Amino acid sequence: MTSDHANPPIPGQDDRDADPLSEGAQPAGAVLPPDADDGVTGTRALARQAVEERILNAAEQVFAEYGFKGATMGRIAELAGLPKANLHYYFATKIALYRQVVERIFQIWLEAADAFDGCDRPEEALGRYIRAKMDISRLHPNGSKVWANEILHGAPVIQDYLETTLEEWTNGRMRLIEGWIARGLMKPVDPRTLLYMIWATTQHYADFNHQIHTLNGGEPLSDEQFEAVRETVVSIVLRGVGIDPDPRTGAD
């Protein structure tokens, strides 16, 4: 704070703020200096972006493994391959780093949510959404774990996301589901409970993957196993809301 060089006029985006937790930032990806967008200009900015990416990846892994308090800046720095002091050059505080990790995760989450839209048949929308979320659990288990950890401990950092973006998204999808029900395309189940069930089940395969591996003889699920699980989940949920997932026999 008193120094003047650990917080230079940074090309990319950086600390945002160093509050003692709580409150977040913009809809993410919004406010950027009119220079950095994604196709960064100079070689300098490009290098910076690469280093930041490396740090964020390391941080995601360490935060997922040890939780916020259990993760240490030293371990993150070691995993990212640079000295701890240098890490503080890019991210002013541990909380600032953590927040960016969580924001990145939320972006992925929202992108999967798009699978819900674009078609008006529940079996296709729900199926696509479940598969997308299962694939995220397969590809980004650490991200999901960090998210789970954050919620588990009362969402001290992302409370505002829950109250704004997530709530809006949820309400929109609930209306969609209610529309399907009204048109008789599926049984009248509570849409919110259905969404929670999908979240819980899909994220379970990331958050609890250690337990799943243990009960799988100590081995991670193979690609074939995972695909079978994914399709089983899809069919149980679809059948659970009154849609026959197997097109051989008509159901509704």
Added chain:
Amino acid sequence: MTSDHANPPIPGQDDRDADPLSEGAQPAGAVLPPDADDGVTGTRALARQAVEERILNAAEQVFAEYGFKGATMGRIAELAGLPKANLHYYFATKIALYRQVVERIFQIWLEAADAFDGCDRPEEALGRYIRAKMDISRLHPNGSKVWANEILHGAPVIQDYLETTLEEWTNGRMRLIEGWIARGLMKPVDPRTLLYMIWATTQHYADFNHQIHTLNGGEPLSDEQFEAVRETVVSIVLRGVGIDPDPRTGAD
């Protein structure tokens, strides 16, 4: 370690061991001094049991809220209403305290598991089990959170439980489900995936209750809301495995 009084001949049970995590204890509830059972004898032992209970409750709450590393002995002591040094008289180390908290949770988990047995109709067994697990999430959210946190971070303390008790229980229930499938009482879904789905969904209402409250307008679910959710979950799962939860029409 060098001292001789912080680890006295304790009437109840205590430290077990102070390893740097990993490895656990017996099938839990087994090896006890031939005195302490549940009906403790002297007023002394009774007082001790009461204090230990108070500490364990405080610890469960603090561990659930902050995670293992984030929880501090000071906060636990404060919540239990005694000085930190006194807490170390009852539980030698933080890990020893944590382990007892987790063991207690596992016991509750196993008791709910009994709901699975005692009848041979899947709709009744599954329904009872789901309801029991939902009620646990309602009554012991902190316990569930500690458990989730433990698995999330790779089960450093309860790995042996996963590999022994939990695996045996799971295999037994899977065979039961396979029997139901073989007799045509439900659709042929992968039993393991079904169990995971039930675990994920029911525990979601404990582990993610903060998110659920936020999306419920900042208020916890009322008893009525929770009961509705519980029955919705039961009916989606039952219908999902080909059992009509609504007895008006025959399904299988």
Added chain:
DNA sequence: CCTCGACTTGACCGTTTGGTCAGGTTTTGA
């Protein structure tokens, strides 16, 4: 009433950890 062991506690200690800082080196732009 006295003794001995169970229990209690304030003060203290060594370690870990997030963060700082001064003094570098490298890159950029004029």
Added chain:
DNA sequence: TCAAAACCTGACCAAACGGTCAAGTCGAGG
């Protein structure tokens, strides 16, 4: 070529935390 800005890093610091210890108090048995 040269200065200024950006970037890098070993050494350091204060706070927090788990755990220890000596000096107690309390209560049951003799």
